[in-house]
Amino acid sequence: MRGNLLTALLGLLVVLAAGKEDLGLQNFNLTQFSGMWYEIALASNLEHQSPSPGRKVGAVRVEQDGAQLSLTSVSDHMNLCVKEKNQAVKGDAPGKFKLPLDSGGKEVIVVATDYKTYAIMNIVLHRGGKPSSVLKLYTRTLDHNEKATEELVEKAVEQGLSVSDVQLLTKDLTCVNLLS
Numbered sequence: 001m002r003g004n005l006l007t008a009l010l011g012l013l014v015v016l017a018a019g020k021e022d023l024g025l026q027n028f029n030l031t032q033f034s035g036m037w038y039e040i041a042l043a044s045n046l047e048h049q050s051p052s053p054g055r056k057v058g059a060v061r062v063e064q065d066g067a068q069l070s071l072t073s074v075s076d077h078m079n080l081c082v083k084e085k086n087q088a089v090k091g092d093a094p095g096k097f098k099l100p101l102d103s104g105g106k107e108v109i110v111v112a113t114d115y116k117t118y119a120i121m122n123i124v125l126h127r128g129g130k131p132s133s134v135l136k137l138y139t140r141t142l143d144h145n146e147k148a149t150e151e152l153v154e155k156a157v158e159q160g161l162s163v164s165d166v167q168l169l170t171k172d173l174t175c176v177n178l179l180s
């Protein structure tokens with residue numbers, strides 16, 4: 001009996017927690033989301049995104065540009081810092097943005113954020129057949145963020161990825177320095 005009650009309570013807590021998170025993104029605030037974010041971890045089962053040792057941290061600068069969103073990013077692709085500037089438009093839900101076809105037609109979805117310390121974004125690529133996605137963990141500082149990393153792992157597992165698909169990036173500022 002007691003076990004059942006506990007299970008029911010835990011279930012309720014999970015539902016409440018999930019509900020709260022949805023609410024957070026309903027009120028997604030672009031002004032608070034703007035600014036500099038460091039990419040410190042990612043989760044993907046894509047071949048070219050698969051764990052490569054020594055992959056360096058990246059960064060993205062988010063700026064509001066009228067109704068659009070300007071994203072200036074730099075990330076490490078196989079030991080090469082790749083810098084990109086993209087204009088994104090708002091998608092069909094709060095926290096969802098679309099990049100035009102000429103920049104890959106990607107969709108950027110803010111899955112979780114507290115604005116002040118971390119954000120988890122899902123980058124969905126619609127190339128070829130079925131869409132594939134990369135989950136990225138961004139933080140405001142380069143410090144390791146245990147709690148946010150755990151949340152990234154949780155989101156990755158929810159999306160059918162495994163813990164081994166999650167990789168922490170190396171604190172090498174070569175790429176990040178190209179943004180500042």
Ligand SMILES: *[C@@H]1O[C@H](CO)[C@@H](O)[C@H](O)[C@H]1NC(C)=O
Pocket residue numbers: 029030031032
């Ligand atoms: C978004 O956040 C800014 C800065 O905190 C605040 O001034 C603004 O009112 C917020 N906008 C909405 C729609 O809540």
